């Protein structure tokens with residue numbers, strides 16, 4: 202069986218590392234052809250470590266771990282939903298249904314504070330932040346985190362931008378506050394932190410000192426520091442150590458260890474189509490995930506998914522879908 206050669210497109214940071222990983226790992230190509238929805242070839246999988254650097258977490262799958270496949274039909278609108286949706290100055294947010302948003306005040310644990318009863322997040326993001334903050338409290342003994350911003354409406358974002366423009370000017374404001382409709386806060390997957398003092402005063406969150414633990418460990422909870430200092434030119438937003446984004450397991454882990462911001466990672470995933478080589482990610486807990494991309498059609502898209510294995514499916518809010526399969 203001949204192996205389909207993938208065309209080299211533009212090479213983002215990390216692609217070279219991955220290519221090297223694939224070569225070193227033994228490039229046999231995951232040829233999970235959709236034809237007739239036959240089982241993906243290879244019911245066993247070989248995962249090979251590729252080196253000693255921190256890129257060790259991403260491996261080449263020598264063989265797909267996918268079993269019998271089926272398909273689900275997705276609309277263009279579905280592409281704008283899910284924990285991997287990219288929202289930035291180029292890609293506006295399609296606002297989530299009100300029913301998808303949960304009150305942080307009602308759903309939180311007691312290891313952190315929330316600024317008021319109107320703060321809302323998507324349920325899976327809230328679950329992830331609850332777990333992260335509970336473990337932070339166990340590790341550092343602190344309960345003074347304040348979740349001060351979650352989901353924002355269009356009007357709320359407009360108000361924040363207007364305030365920032367009044368304080369500074371339009372150019373400076375644009376470095377910090379996204380245009381209404383293009384803020385990640387519209388997704389319900391993003392949260393801002395500050396520090397709460399018993400006297401009611403709040404302090405900016407810088408992610409340093411005791412709090413550095415959060416910025417260093419959030420990758421294990423499906424959460425990323427969305428706007429790192431060295432990626433400002435790509436994200437269009439200045440360094441914001443207080444802004445966290447839920448993207449789901451194991452993507453936060455992979456992004457962090459590949460040194461990619463979300464824009465770069467979404468771009469990278471496009472080079473792992475269903476009918477080509479898939480991305481294998483060895484998660485820190487020993488789990489292996491198999492990840493592939495399916496381009497959205499002009500109408501509905503049939504997305505191949507495993508029949509018997511647990512998976513998540515997310516739109517990327519740009520041009521397609523990402524399927525993440527838990528292999529073992």
Ligand SMILES: [Zn+2]
Pocket residue numbers: 350386391392393443444445
């Ligand atoms: Zn924010």
